[in-house]
Amino acid sequence: METESQVVSEVHHTMQIPQWKRDEIEEIKNLINKYKVFGIIAMRGIPAKQLQKMRKDLKNIAYIKMSRNSLIDRAFKELNLKINNYIQDQTALIFTNENPFKLYKLLEENKTPAPIKAGAIAPKDIVVESGPTSFPPGPIVGDLQSAGIPAGIESGKVVIRETKTVAKSGEVVSQKLADMLTRLEIYPMEIGLDIRALFENGVVLEPDILDLDKNKYRSDFTTAVQKAWNLSVNINYPTKYNITLFLQKAYTDARNLAVNATIYTSSVMPTLLEKAHSQGMSLARRLMEKDIRAVSGIYTSSFLPVLLSTAHSHCMSLASIVMEKDINSVDEDLIEKLGKVTIKEKIETETEIEIKEEETEKEKEEEAASGLSSLFG
Structure with a gap:
């Protein structure tokens, strides 16, 4: 803590400061409070002509304030800003409401090449x-x-x-x-304005932080999004971004279960019928492989069609059973085919009944004729 003598000395020193210096300090303090971001910039080696052009280019973006280092240091102390270590050599202040990263990038892009002077330090190889x-x-x-x-x-x-x-x-x-x-x-x-540090909401941002590699930043962000996506999928954590994938997977898994367990539903009936047909064809092929005569001239035109007909009959029987339990589980084309088979069977049955009735009637007539013959001798 400051002693009483130090406070008295400070007050006495303040009273000795000329008015124009006090006005300068107050202006710096007001600018710091007015803008969201302020920074300390190096000014050495910048010709007046280039500085004038920089001010013009930064109009409506940033405000540059030239002042003595001692007055800048005094303003910082009165605002309790412990950043005086950035005040060295030829210094100026810059104020803006822009994003600090955007301001840094703008100042770097506005730098122009210049010849090096004798005795200067090489900034790079x-x-x-x-x-x-x-x-x-x-x-x-x-x-x-x-x-x-x-x-x-x-x-x-x-x-x-x-x-x-x-x-x-x-x-x-x-x-x-x-x-x-x-x-x-x-x-x-x-030639340009070199930022020593920018300050935003009490946070100090030095050039090594402000100098972002956009391509690397974009790549890192993309990688992070991909890893987050993979993690959410692997641990089954639903979000509005991956819920569609989860629903598609759930539907596929449920459908596969219904097919493998032979559960009759309208969505899997076509697959079950295709599976039955495929199994029938596979059976026919295996029989042909075991008996070479199945592909010879004897059975080529008779045995194979019978196998195919039997497989087709089994498929249609399966569809008929399913349709009796739930007619909505069979599509219209299959119902039409089943209807044609039923009508055909009905016609064949009615034909057989008519033939039997005709045979019975004929037998009755023959018996009556035989009775009359025996009666009249």
Whole structure:
């Protein structure tokens, strides 16, 4: 806790701050409270012309506030924001109501290549590719070689003979190398706003968090969805996304059970009849395999049709039994076929009765004639 002397010293120091500085601190505090997201950005090395263009490009998206580091630090302390470690070198503040990831991506995309200056630190490995240049033969060859670039003359042109890394990331670039890179139009630097950290609802978001790989993120999300789907299916956990699959599986399992258990229902009758027909045909084939005469000239036209007729008769009998129990379990085509068979059987029966009646009548007439003959001698 602060001692009384520290509080008095702080109050005294506050009273000595010029009004314009106090106004600046209040403005920073008001901006932090006004926007959903604010951040600390690095400003070193950005020419005034490029900064003006950046401000224009960010209009209606973000607001950039330039201020002294000491005043930014003071505003943070008064708001009890313990993020002063990000205030270093040339600093500015950026404010927005956009998504912080979207703002980071926008600032990165707006960066432009720039030549590196002598004494600057290489931000990445600087590589000079092999191939021809636009330079005519002359002192440029020696200048390139003195900068560590393998140059030579081929077919009347200056060429880079091999690909070479002339400076590794973190190394200081010499004056000669900086000059040659600029003449070769190799621009290792990027001019733009570098975010040191963004703050949203008390959460600190640094560049390594903000720099999302969209393709990897999309791939990870797709994999997660697939694994969640497989898990829900494997543990039989119904949701509105997989319920259709569960219903289809339940219907298939129930139908297979009905077929295997020979349960007569309207949905499985066609399958049962096909199964009976197939078994009949299989039986006929097995009989033919056991008795070669079944395919000889003796039985080809007689024995096989009888087997097929018997199998067909068994199928029709099965359908008749099912129809007696539940007429809805047999489709209309089969009912029609069964009706034709019944009518045929009825006609045959009636014909037999008529023949028998005629024979009985004839016998009666013969007996009467025989009686008359014996009576009249």
